[in-house]
Amino acid sequence: MDAPAHFGRGRNHVHLVPLDRLIGPGCIINVKKKVENNHDYALSVSDLEDWEKMYGKIPEKAIVIMNSGWDKYKDDELKAWGTNNITDTTSYHTPGWSAQSITWLVKNRRINMIGVDTPSIDIGQTTKFEAHVAGAMNDLSMLENVVNLDKIPPSGTIIYAAVTKILDGSGAPTRVFAVVGDNTSGTSRVQYTWSLLLCIVSAILTFL
Amino acid sequence: MDAPAHFGRGRNHVHLVPLDRLIGPGCIINVKKKVENNHDYALSVSDLEDWEKMYGKIPEKAIVIMNSGWDKYKDDELKAWGTNNITDTTSYHTPGWSAQSITWLVKNRRINMIGVDTPSIDIGQTTKFEAHVAGAMNDLSMLENVVNLDKIPPSGTIIYAAVTKILDGSGAPTRVFAVVGDNTSGTSRVQYTWSLLLCIVSAILTFL
Numbered sequence: 141m142d143a144p145a146h147f148g149r150g151r152n153h154v155h156l157v158p159l160d161r162l163i164g165p166g167c168i169i170n171v172k173k174k175v176e177n178n179h180d181y182a183l184s185v186s187d188l189e190d191w192e193k194m195y196g197k198i199p200e201k202a203i204v205i206m207n208s209g210w211d212k213y214k215d216d217e218l219k220a221w222g223t224n225n226i227t228d229t230t231s232y233h234t235p236g237w238s239a240q241s242i243t244w245l246v247k248n249r250r251i252n253m254i255g256v257d258t259p260s261i262d263i264g265q266t267t268k269f270e271a272h273v274a275g276a277m278n279d280l281s282m283l284e285n286v287v288n289l290d291k292i293p294p295s296g297t298i299i300y301a302a303v304t305k306i307l308d309g310s311g312a313p314t315r316v317f318a319v320v321g322d323n324t325s326g327t328s329r330v331q332y333t334w335s336l337l338l339c340i341v342s343a344i345l346t347f348l
Numbered sequence: 349m350d351a352p353a354h355f356g357r358g359r360n361h362v363h364l365v366p367l368d369r370l371i372g373p374g375c376i377i378n379v380k381k382k383v384e385n386n387h388d389y390a391l392s393v394s395d396l397e398d399w400e401k402m403y404g405k406i407p408e409k410a411i412v413i414m415n416s417g418w419d420k421y422k423d424d425e426l427k428a429w430g431t432n433n434i435t436d437t438t439s440y441h442t443p444g445w446s447a448q449s450i451t452w453l454v455k456n457r458r459i460n461m462i463g464v465d466t467p468s469i470d471i472g473q474t475t476k477f478e479a480h481v482a483g484a485m486n487d488l489s490m491l492e493n494v495v496n497l498d499k500i501p502p503s504g505t506i507i508y509a510a511v512t513k514i515l516d517g518s519g520a521p522t523r524v525f526a527v528v529g530d531n532t533s534g535t536s537r538v539q540y541t542w543s544l545l546l547c548i549v550s551a552i553l554t555f556l
Contacts, residue, residue, distance in 0.1 A: 159525055302510030302523035315510040315523065317367055 141281050141303045142261070146310040147269060148276030154309035157281050164201035164252040166297035166318050167191060168289050172209040175235045179222050180265050181208070182238035188245065195295040198249045203299040205255035207289040208235045214287055220259050232264030239270035246278040253301060255283030255316075283316060292318045349491050349511045350469070354518040355477060356484030362517035365489055372409035372460040374505035374526050375399060376497050380417040383443045387430050388473050389416070390446035396453065403503040406457045411507040413463035415497040416443045422495055428467050440472030447478035454486040461509060463491030463524075491524060500526045 144151030169191050175181045183206050192198060213219035217226060222233030236256055245251050254261065254275060261282045262271040275282045283301055297318040304312040352359030377399050383389045391414050400406060421427040425434060430441030444464055453459050462469065462483060469490045470479040483490050491509055505526040512520040 300508065300510065302508065302525070304512055304521050304523060313512050315512060317510070 141283050141301060141314040142272070142275075142311045143281050143303075143309065144276045144279050146276060146282075147272040148279075151276055151279060152281075153307075154303055154312045155305050155307050157303065160201075161252045161281065162301045162303060164203045164299060165199045166292065166295070166299040167195070167198050167202045167204045168207050168292065168294040169204060170207045170294065171235065172207065175208040175210075179233040179235060180263050181235040182263050182271075183236070183241050184238055185241050185244045188241055191294070198245070198251065200250045202249065202251045203253045203255065203283075203301060204245060204251055205283065205286055205289060205299075206235070206237065206257060208257055209290075210234070210257040211287040211289065214285070222264055230265075234258040234260060234264035236263040236266070237261050237271040237275075239274035242271055242274040242278070242280070246274075246280070251280070253281050253283065255286050255301075257286050257289055259285055283314065286316055292320060296320070349489050349509060349522040350480070350483075350519045351489050351511075351517065352484045352487050354484060354490075355480040356487075359484055359487060360489075361515075362511055362520045363513050363515050365511065368409075369460045369489065370509045370511060372411045372507060373407045374500065374503070374507035375403070375406050375410045375412045376415050376500065376502040377412060378415045378502065379443065380415065383416040383418075387441040387443060388471050389443040390471050390479075391444070391449050392446055393449050393452045396449060399502070406453070406459065408458045410457065410459045411461040411463065411491075411509060412453060412459055413491065413494055413497060413507075414443070414445065414465060416465055417498075418442070418465040419495040419497065422493065430472055438473075442466040442468060442472035444471040444474070445469050445479040445483075447482035450479055450482040450486070450488070454482075454488070459488070461489050461491065463494050463509075465494050465497055467493055491522065494524055500528060504528070 141154070143154045143157055145153040169183060169187055171181060171183055171187055188198065198204060218224060223231040225231050236258060237254060242254060245254070261275060261284060262269050272282070297320050299316065299318045301314050301316050303314040306312040349362070351362045351365055353361040377391060377395055379389060379391055379395055396406065406412060426432060431439040433439050444466060445462060450462060453462070469483060469492060470477050480490070505528050507524065507526045509522050509524050511522040514520040
């Protein structure tokens with residue numbers, strides 16, 4: 141995870157990012173088809189709008205992560221950066237976020253965090269790191285190298301980005317996981333079931 | 349967090365501990381009074397039984413953490429180990445778990461994890477690390493140096509111990525946090541409320 145301080149002078153370092161900014165509804169934006177034909181693809185506002193047409197409005201506190209299918213390269217540094225020469229950063233070809241889409245999310249949805257399955261929030265061909273800057277200037281933390289996004293649903297999860305609390309770190313290793321369904325609240329589910337049962341019994345009694 | 353491999357040959361290293369062993373209902377065992385008079389105090393089965401008298405049976409998958417008040421020493425290495433000579437481990441005086449209490453929990457409650465607010469699961473005066481061994485041999489992971497236990501209720505929380513997934517680590521830095529109440533399951537609560545409302549309406553109709 142990059143904290144806002146990674147690209148924003150005076151912004152929060154890792155240990156200062158509030159816990160409740162690290163947890164939120166997961167929105168996985170699948171851009172695989174576009175990336176297949178264009179390894180320099182930048183996630184756009186219309187990708188977010190397309191997601192919303194399928195799954196509803198991106199909720200408050202969302203953690204919005206690009207799924208470009210890139211985690212298949214996770215064990216191959218060259219492929220992960222889309223290059224044959226790891227020392228030449230101008231040769232990198234990886235998809236990422238556009239600054240516009242980040243600004244749109246911040247302005248129009250009160251999200252908690254963004255992320256990518258590539259090594260960088262920006263596309264590999266960036267020179268100005270516009271996406272990093274747009275995130276940092278809006279106090280967003282940003283997840284990189286997220287894996288296994290195909291294993292969770294595009295919506296309906298809670299994502300936890302439990303960053304290691306390194307004092308004054310501009311970033312840190314992060315255990316990222318999603319809770320699918322409602323595993324942590326057995327009581328609520330039991331209450332719901334009982335309540336529903338009582339309701340049905342009452343309804344039957346009503347119509348007897 | 350110490351993974352079972354820390355004291356158990358062939359047991360799980362950090363990256364192999366299943367995620368669902370890292371999450372569970374929090375049980376905070378307050379032994380401050382006993383520790384005040386005895387810095388070598390080992391948490392006993394009767395401390396667990398006393399907790400259960402107050403808060404009910406320790407639930408399945410619980411994460412059970414000793415609160416000895418020790419986190420006041422977190423910034424002072426000598427005091428944290430209860431010694432004047434950090435190089436002489438035989439001089440350490442810190443409270444911890446008894447092996448018996450760990451074995452009791454494993455045998456009688458299906459817990460997920462134990463923890464301490466001291467630097468070690470064992471008491472400082474241990475020579476055989478009985479508590480570490482009892483935990484490891486029962487596939488428990490063990491949290492050390494947990495802080496801020498006074499800030500969460502003794503029961504009713506969900507504790508997350510999001511360990512950094514270090515390949516073949518016998519232990520790793522861990523972001524530990526508690527969710528108080530039911531913040532992550534808005535839907536269930538809404539369902540419950542609606543269901544309850546319907547139930548009441550049906551009941552009223554029944555008796556009209």
